[in-house]
Amino acid sequence: MAFNGTLRTAIDIGGTFTDLASYDVVTRSVRFEKALSTPAALDEGVLECFDKGSIDPAAMELFIHGSTVAINTIVQRTGARTALVTTAGFADVYEIGRANRPDTYNLFFEKPAPLVPATMRFSVRERVVPDGRVLVALKPTAIARVLKQIKAQNVQAVAVCLLHAYANPKHEAAIGRAIRRALPDVFVTLSHEILREYREYERTSTTVLNAYVGHQVSSYLRAIERPLRARSFNGRFLIMQSNGGVMTAKRAVQVPVAMMESGPAGGIIGAAELGKLIGEQDVIAFDMGGTTAKTCLIENGLPKMTDQYYIGGYRDGYPMRIPAVDIIEVGAGGGSIAWIDAGGALKVGPKSAGSSPGPVCYARGGIEPTVTDANLVTGRLNPTRFLGGEFDLDTAGAQAAIEERIGRPLHMKVLEAACGIIRIADARMSFAVRAITLQRGYDPRRFTMVAFGGAGPLHAMAIARELHIPRVIIPPQPGHFSALGMLLTDLRQDFVQTRVTDLTGLTAVQINEGFGSIEMQARASIAREGHAAEAVALLRSMDMRYLGQEYTVRVSVADDLSDPDTLAMLRQRFDVTYDLRYGHSSPEQPVQIVNFRVTAIGRVDKPDLASLQDKRIPVTSTSRERLVYFEGHGHLHCPVVQRAEIAEGSVIVGPAIIEEYASTTMLYPGDRALVNKYGCLVIETGGQ
């Protein structure tokens, strides 16, 4: 494919800022921009970034975009007027859900409010059974009747989810055809087009989410694309997906649910790619911003994935069964508020001061002390160089707030209280890291942490210490790393087919057949994205379990299963994977296959990370040393280094502070940072 442009540009929309990273393939240079996010009309912030950075859309060969538009549509409930069609007798499944109470001891718990109310749920007489046989055929009269009901409701979108449609989608397809023919303006989502996996509630919920956000996402993408095209943007428009890959904007319009967690995935992919570049295949990605910290495990260069998560949170959110980068998020960021509970225990977060009123030290009306205030009071942050000196911080105000609200009630000195706030925030974040490592059977001591986000470099070393992580990497431009990461992604689609089968007695031929139809579907789908077939890799895996269990463990499967030994190896690999995860296995027990999975990856040419050096003019420093308070040490003299001034090969020994625009790296006593040839800080954790 011939494109004239030389720029690859990525834009990431976060809660506070919209970030742009643009890479010029000719000059091999990268440019970064930041603009305030515009939640009311997200496209405005995007276009502002273009203008601010004078990026010429005509010069772009590629535009990659990650956005919160889909998730915002759910959270704000501004989606389409949506109808749901189900098998007769099961129209309430969507409202019943799983009947569980995550908020267990709350007598006033709430179930997720259905996005489709009972009055908009219609059903058809038909029935398919688990092996795909049709028990009750769908009659044309039934289709006609439901079509009439839908028309009467004047809907914008329809979700169709019939029982066992994952095994035989014939009936869903027939209904889909009828609606699309009769109501061409209505956005139709059929469950089997989104996922072919059993569990009707989760599949229904995922289908409804897709239908519900369809209109908003299409018009949003049009709003972004149109002005760019008007300015002669002639390249490819790709959308970041929750699974860490990208898809064409055309596909995003069909499967908008795949971009639900589009934002944070970019940074995780960036961390994985950075790891590969410098020979670190096993990485803990750590991203800390203003309100939350996010972490994800990367093993052998691949981020861990999850098959299900909850839009709007586990307590009362909507389940979505779409593979997504498995990010654990905790409410601990720079703006997280420190408070004392009724029992007298010090807590940090999850409430955040956000950007308004912000931490006390912003002097914009905040009165509750935050993590940022504690960092300032202890000398970790520079009061005069915040955001490159865009505004000064109020140290006295922060001190007073910590003293009054934390120190005095706990009988602690203000500096001790400030250290306590930092330590609790660090502990909360380290629990998130523990959850993706120790709790899943991974030893953090064999991983390297890649820390980014505005606040990540400030807290990374404490977390590394807590969990004995030996090495931490701070990439250049940690505050823009998520946008940068988007430039490093491939096209990706995930396919699944539930087919519960005993492994014993299966032949390699049967397993190959099981994958065959899915792979055909995968190839066709990637081809529709306009991607050359030869650049597509198909990865097979299976979800397996011991007979009698419900939860499965995923095992990757070789392309060629003709060798009889491969079956035995498959079995063995399952036992080993199981043992790694849970600490025991039962090699003598029969095993079942539940799902066949195929991941299709269309390789995209990517910029060379090695060339992504910061070309900004260094800021001159105001001081070369300041006092920083450490728990157990008291005040220590810390050298203060400007990151832009340190050359490749430089070594900085902690305690020390490394400042740059929008981020600060904190080295503890004993830490040792080396600047590598890519401009990364490679820090060996001290005190191990």
Place this chain on the structure above:
Amino acid sequence: MRDAVMPLLRQRADPITVEVIGNSLAAIAEEMTVNLARTAHSTIVYEVQDFCTGLLDAEGRLVAQPGAGLPLFVGDLDAAVGDGLALYGPDGFAPGDVILTNHTGTCGQHLNNIVVYTPAFFEGKLIGFPATRAHWTDVGGRLAGGFLTDAETSFEEGIQLRTLKVYKHGAPDEELFRILRHNIRHPEASFGDLHAQIAACRMAERRLQELYARYGADIVGDAIATGWDQTERMVQAAIRTYPNGRYVAESFLDDDGVDLGRPVPIRVSVIVEDGSLTVDFSKMSPQVRGPINSGSAAGRSAARLALKYLVAPNVMANHGCFRPLKTILPEGTLISAREPAAMSWWQTPILTVIDTILLAMSKARPDRIPAGHYSDISAMLLTGWDSRTHRAYTNIEPVAGGWGARPHGDGPNATYTIGHGDTFNIPVEVLETRYPLHVERYALRCDSGGPGQYRGGLGLERIYRMLDNGMFNGLSERSKCLPWGLKNGLPGKSGSIALKRHGQVKLEHFQKITGLKLKRGDLLMFATGGGGGYGDPLTRPPERVAEDVRMGYVSIEKARQSYGVVIDPRTGVVDLTRTKALRSGSLRRNLVRKRPATTKATSRKRLN
């Protein structure tokens, strides 16, 4: 010391360390639940979450118990570990031991609930016990799967395993395993669950040792004690938000399954006094012949669970959490039964006990207590032979129901009981794949929610068609003392179980049934109860009632009868004139007369 920036260790833990260690202990217990749920071998454990985990100290006091798992099990692991400490003495444990117990006299629950715990050691000293409880599909007894509704002694229900070391010094006791293997029906599945339980405990042992190695025994011990104190203060503060006083309530169950038709009274009184809460069960029904008894550990746990709901929803269940609670529970009552009382359905009365405690407390703070919920496990036990897979199967499944309306809103529809928590239903697609069953209908049950200014939540209907022969045990309760309304709200409907034999038209109805043989093609129909209403239904805005009718929550007839709202069946529009007339006239008088004045069993005659 490993960490250069850590504070110098003192003998007492500073507030920050207390918080960090507290979180670590919670994380360990949490990790146990994740591991156990994901590796268990039966649906009742991994979907129904019929299990719990916890950490206890060397004296058997509760250190941490996560929110996940079954709330019914909150704070009664100490009884199981306490029995081990009493029998073996504090020096009677060695590394590698695994102790198992299901003793009704100790745990007070049905024999299927198997507690497995291990002693954890640090530097040669006992530091505590990670413990788990999981529902085993079978523990012997008269019929596969237990859940007998007609048993009169525990001997019919299975094998009693009181505090046995199934592993000693890391080696299995082969003789004990031989006994187990030949006394339970599906030993492979149960041993699978046993190994999942042991693995969860072992993992917790390692994590505890890491924690002790990092902070030292003194600091961890002090952090635990301080954490208890903090929790206790939080609970006391929350109790103080209820006015001092003695609050009494009463309800009753239909019968015990053996003495049919004889109501079983549930009487509680709650005394609030300056930050302490006493639950007095002295007037509770004496223990009964049928299998709905439970032991005192379960009775105490019911009070603890009520406390959690009332004042400590977000507080970690631990020893300190329950210190402000006193329980007066004489021996020999329904919830403190003596051996060999039958306990197959021990959990059903506990739900009503908790709801009755809440009912008592609604007199203290009416703004904080919802109306009664369906309060019935509505469980089915279906066993049989699957000729598709040539395997025996056991499906145990509680069915969700309606919750009571709140002082400011409608009750939630179709949610598991107050004794369940993050419990999941079995998806129809999974159920049909696993078992020779076909689900014909799974829907909200119209008109089951108690009418009120705020409407009670709806129960469910679930219809199964048998694809093979099988056997069924089931129990449906509270058909007489319906899920109560509050503040003139009306009660919710009760649940029911019905059978439609293949080729027959007539329905057979059951309240309590054991060993019912089912044939291919038979239909088993479950309906679960709805929650009670809150406030006078005649004050519910007619438009809200009309909306309920459009949603299919309330029928047009019920709208008229209970809410006094007249709706045109063609248009769905409210006839305001006739509504006004109905609401101010005869219906008001009628409703007042019909409104049940009491939930007391004593006001009703014995039925047969």
